[in-house]
Amino acid sequence: QVQLVESGGGLVQSGGSLRLSCLVSGPIGNYDMAWFRQAPGKEREFVSVVRRNNAKYYTDSVKGRFTISRDITKNTVDLQMNSLTFEDTGLYYCAADSVVKVGVPLSRDEYDYWGQGTEVTVSS
Numbered sequence: 001q002v003q004l005v006e007s008g009g010g011l012v013q014s015g016g017s018l019r020l021s022c023l024v025s026g027p028i029g030n031y032d033m034a035w036f037r038q039a040p041g042k043e044r045e046f047v048s049v050v051r052r053n054n055a056k057y058y059t060d061s062v063k064g065r066f067t068i069s070r071d072i073t074k075n076t077v078d079l080q081m082n083s084l085t086f087e088d089t090g091l092y093y094c095a096a097d098s099v100v101k102v103g104v105p106l107s108r109d110e111y112d113y114w115g116q117g118t119e120v121t122v123s124s
Helices: none
Strands: 004-007 010-013 018-024 032-038 045-050 056-058 066-071 076-081 090-097 118-123
Touching (some): 018 032, 018 090, 018 118, 032 076, 045 066, 056 066
Antiparallel strands (some): 004 018, 032 045, 032 090, 045 056, 090 118
């Protein structure tokens, strides 16, 4: 059973940046690795994924501002977040999908393993 631990969240002003990290207890090359987020009172939503073949995908609202990356040797997955706005506020989760598939996994029910989340608050 793989374990994931997120870090790097905090309070930042609008226009600022944060870098989130996810430390995974197993070889991340065996998984599609994603970031999700959940704002207060809203559903958990897909943010970004880096696939086994290193292909990367982003939800429209973060394209051009966020960058996902992985380090196979360290078993870490990072999310660099720039030009942050209030709408980026939420609890950010790292997740792993163990099932090999052609389609890009965009739904939370496709992921087998989850971290505890790290809070991101963007002030106006």
